[in-house]
Amino acid sequence: MNDPIFGRLEWSSFSVHEFIVDPSINSAVVAGAGMMVVIGGIALLWVLSHYRLWGKLWSDWLTSVDHKKIGIMYIVLALVMMTRGVIEGVVMRAHQATALGGGFLSADHFAQLFSTHGTIMILFVAMPLLIGLINYVVPLQIGARDMIFPVMNQVSLGLTTAAAALIMISLVIGRFETGGWSAYPPYTGSVFSPDVGPDYWIWAIVISGIGTTLTGINFAVTIYKSRAPGMHFMRMPLFTWTALCTAIMIVYAMPPLTVSSLMLALDRYLDFHFFTNDLGGNMMNYANIFWMFGHPEVHIVVLPAYGVFSEISATYSAKRLYGYRSLVIATMAIAIISFTVWLHHVFTMGQSASVNIAFGIATMVIAVPTGVKVYDWMATLYRGRVRITAPMIYLIGFFILFMAGGLTGMILANPTVDFQVHNSLFLVAHFHNVLIPGTLFGMLAGIHYWFPKAFGFRLAEHLARRAAWLWIIGFCFAFLPLYWLGLLGMPRRSASFTDPTFLPWMILALVGAFTILGALVTMVQMGWVSIRDRDQLAVPVGDPWDGRTLEWSVAAPPSEWNFAATPDVHSIDAFAVEKASGRPYQPALQYEDIEMANPTAMGLVVCVAATLMGFGLVWQIWWLAILGILAIATSVIVRSFRTDTKRIISASELKQAHGNWLDRVANTPAVTRDEEISFRNRGRSAVDVVR
Amino acid sequence: MTIENLHPGLNLGAAHGEAHTRSEPVIFGFWVFLMSDLILFGILFATYVAMSNGTAGGPGPQELFNLTSIAIQTGLLLLSSLTFGFASLTLKHDEGRRRHLLIWLIITAALAVAFLGFEASDFHSMMQKGGVPSRSGWLSAYYALVGLHGIHIIIGLLWMAVMLAQISVFGLSYQVKVRLLMLGLYWHFLDLVWVGIFSIVFLAGVA
Numbered sequence: 001m002n003d004p005i006f007g008r009l010e011w012s013s014f015s016v017h018e019f020i021v022d023p024s025i026n027s028a029v030v031a032g033a034g035m036m037v038v039i040g041g042i043a044l045l046w047v048l049s050h051y052r053l054w055g056k057l058w059s060d061w062l063t064s065v066d067h068k069k070i071g072i073m074y075i076v077l078a079l080v081m082m083t084r085g086v087i088e089g090v091v092m093r094a095h096q097a098t099a100l101g102g103g104f105l106s107a108d109h110f111a112q113l114f115s116t117h118g119t120i121m122i123l124f125v126a127m128p129l130l131i132g133l134i135n136y137v138v139p140l141q142i143g144a145r146d147m148i149f150p151v152m153n154q155v156s157l158g159l160t161t162a163a164a165a166l167i168m169i170s171l172v173i174g175r176f177e178t179g180g181w182s183a184y185p186p187y188t189g190s191v192f193s194p195d196v197g198p199d200y201w202i203w204a205i206v207i208s209g210i211g212t213t214l215t216g217i218n219f220a221v222t223i224y225k226s227r228a229p230g231m232h233f234m235r236m237p238l239f240t241w242t243a244l245c246t247a248i249m250i251v252y253a254m255p256p257l258t259v260s261s262l263m264l265a266l267d268r269y270l271d272f273h274f275f276t277n278d279l280g281g282n283m284m285n286y287a288n289i290f291w292m293f294g295h296p297e298v299h300i301v302v303l304p305a306y307g308v309f310s311e312i313s314a315t316y317s318a319k320r321l322y323g324y325r326s327l328v329i330a331t332m333a334i335a336i337i338s339f340t341v342w343l344h345h346v347f348t349m350g351q352s353a354s355v356n357i358a359f360g361i362a363t364m365v366i367a368v369p370t371g372v373k374v375y376d377w378m379a380t381l382y383r384g385r386v387r388i389t390a391p392m393i394y395l396i397g398f399f400i401l402f403m404a405g406g407l408t409g410m411i412l413a414n415p416t417v418d419f420q421v422h423n424s425l426f427l428v429a430h431f432h433n434v435l436i437p438g439t440l441f442g443m444l445a446g447i448h449y450w451f452p453k454a455f456g457f458r459l460a461e462h463l464a465r466r467a468a469w470l471w472i473i474g475f476c477f478a479f480l481p482l483y484w485l486g487l488l489g490m491p492r493r494s495a496s497f498t499d500p501t502f503l504p505w506m507i508l509a510l511v512g513a514f515t516i517l518g519a520l521v522t523m524v525q526m527g528w529v530s531i532r533d534r535d536q537l538a539v540p541v542g543d544p545w546d547g548r549t550l551e552w553s554v555a556a557p558p559s560e561w562n563f564a565a566t567p568d569v570h571s572i573d574a575f576a577v578e579k580a581s582g583r584p585y586q587p588a589l590q591y592e593d594i595e596m597a598n599p600t601a602m603g604l605v606v607c608v609a610a611t612l613m614g615f616g617l618v619w620q621i622w623w624l625a626i627l628g629i630l631a632i633a634t635s636v637i638v639r640s641f642r643t644d645t646k647r648i649i650s651a652s653e654l655k656q657a658h659g660n661w662l663d664r665v666a667n668t669p670a671v672t673r674d675e676e677i678s679f680r681n682r683g684r685s686a687v688d689v690v691r
Numbered sequence: 692m693t694i695e696n697l698h699p700g701l702n703l704g705a706a707h708g709e710a711h712t713r714s715e716p717v718i719f720g721f722w723v724f725l726m727s728d729l730i731l732f733g734i735l736f737a738t739y740v741a742m743s744n745g746t747a748g749g750p751g752p753q754e755l756f757n758l759t760s761i762a763i764q765t766g767l768l769l770l771s772s773l774t775f776g777f778a779s780l781t782l783k784h785d786e787g788r789r790r791h792l793l794i795w796l797i798i799t800a801a802l803a804v805a806f807l808g809f810e811a812s813d814f815h816s817m818m819q820k821g822g823v824p825s826r827s828g829w830l831s832a833y834y835a836l837v838g839l840h841g842i843h844i845i846i847g848l849l850w851m852a853v854m855l856a857q858i859s860v861f862g863l864s865y866q867v868k869v870r871l872l873m874l875g876l877y878w879h880f881l882d883l884v885w886v887g888i889f890s891i892v893f894l895a896g897v898a
Contacts, residue, residue, distance in 0.1 A: 251726065270825070273831045643861070
């Protein structure tokens, strides 16, 4: 029977305890990781107090409902989690390089590492990165003032953050699950994993899953209902199109994950028999439901990257996107077909060959629209005014590496081949080969591209380029050897191995992992140098790259209301057309009062309550779990009785602010594409190429 | 969509002014949410069907289901959809008679409470006969599916209580009207799900 106050929590639950009673390299790594979280947290509190930033943090960020602030907070969350995920990757590579007949970590600890690494990289890096980017960019691209449900947007961020917090807490108190990011039962059921690990996974997944579902609804409805007049569907920028497809996919793909996790929870907490070995349970139901989410998820995280590549290939070659209509159709086709292929994750599950063939063919069909896209981007570059900036380096890396990843995907789509290489490092190499050059390069390219818009200054270009090359080279060394290891027969998730032929490839992969770590450090340096030189790098007019779509027509950073007057859209690439016709930066004929949502602490309350609820459920501290649930319900009800949720910004204030900014634009010299990365770029583009 | 119909389902109509125009994105968003919610139920329906043979030697539908009680529950829930329909019509056409609106909502809530009472008593008697969720995979799927619907009804009741309070505090402000429209969609949606449960779980179970 558990303690009524502390549940299952004991002194020995703290990760540092093992190191005290049984010091070893393994327990030192465990305790060290936990201490890093604690020290990081304390350092953050100290910085906030020392520089008296609490008030600013509260009023400018935590209570803000501005989609731009929320987007930035999502990306910050993702970068923090990515740091942990990359370090875990390096630790795993270091372990496997020493794992010939042993390794310095325990098998159990290694299993926790690959489980957290996968969970974090997919759900707390890729998802917040793309959600953050969409949050920031889409309202600006469609001429809207905010998301359609700004407070719900804040609540979504709160839920995602709460789930990320639970995963961080698992480093300090207790342990994480050991069944991989997909957490297959019956191994993760209460019979084989009675510890708290799977519970941390379950509640992190459920809480963030609900947040993400709400985000998907918000994005879809915003794009359907908040577009500026004249912004027809076929005039939307491609990034907005991919955001729409991703949003629709989120709405339909997240519920299966929520359900399968909750069913696993029922199995573990209340002795249900969905996925147990006995009494009519069937774990194959879990595999099916999980991958009904899992496969669409792969395309959820990659479609926005395709959107970014569409934007940057057009902008950095100063050309209209080639094959706009085919790109739209290809995006939609991928979104739909991706719901019909989930079984290729479980080809070896035991169904008939004809079922496998059907799913194998569907999988191969996805390559067709993806190929269309790649040709369209290459055709966009063809005879363009191309500049090889950092985002373009990511695009080039993507072209070559993602093609390779896609081809190995085609190989795996053949069930007969899959039977040979499934569960081997070949598979690990394949999905890293699509997720890193696809999703991650896309997101990093997007961050470089839109950073000046968000903060008003560019990122230091030379360091950005160095980081991009390090990512590409590091990726090649870290993951291409894994194809070979897979073909040699090395299973994935092996804590140790006995075949010495694996060793040289493992060491090569470790070199790659350190190169990626170098890329991460270079990015930190880039951030530091960019902030230091922000005055020289400043682009207040907001159009440093001769952008084509509406977000570049406003200041950097944009005002809280984005557009002083709602733009009237007459064509695709509306801002490029305005510039080409010589009439950008016009005052509006008429300014109107606008309504904006008031700041609120709702999202923060939900975040704290959901964290407490999750922690209480994990440790079976029932009073805390109930308290958390009641706090969430109460905050929703109390909120529904508030009537002071909106405020009016007057037309005269908007007119004044817009007038001031237009004066500033008029007094800023424009630069051509030749001087784009020089300090002379103040964010006003001279139109030197008209296409 | 025409000027009169800004969103699927019952529209308040232009005579309601702000409440009508502001309902467009909110109601559309709520439809999207319901579609997402429907996936939850869809997965549980599929699981239920896939596990219908997983009784593991325990009691099955023949021993456990009480069709008389299910018929009463179905009647109560369908009737509550009708009474909510009257509440919606009062809201749209007869705004002045706020008391009628309140009465229809209270009758709807009362029917839902009766439904839950019968459902709880069914659960109780099933458990008495050994039909507990931990007995078999089939029973796990049964309780998850029917239980999720029950939880939705409880949330709906809580929502109705909040709306009754808000009508009293704010009158029929545009927010209150839009929320009543959403509650209406939610309520009819739960009825539809129940029709699915009635057919797939209960009728197919004993047929």
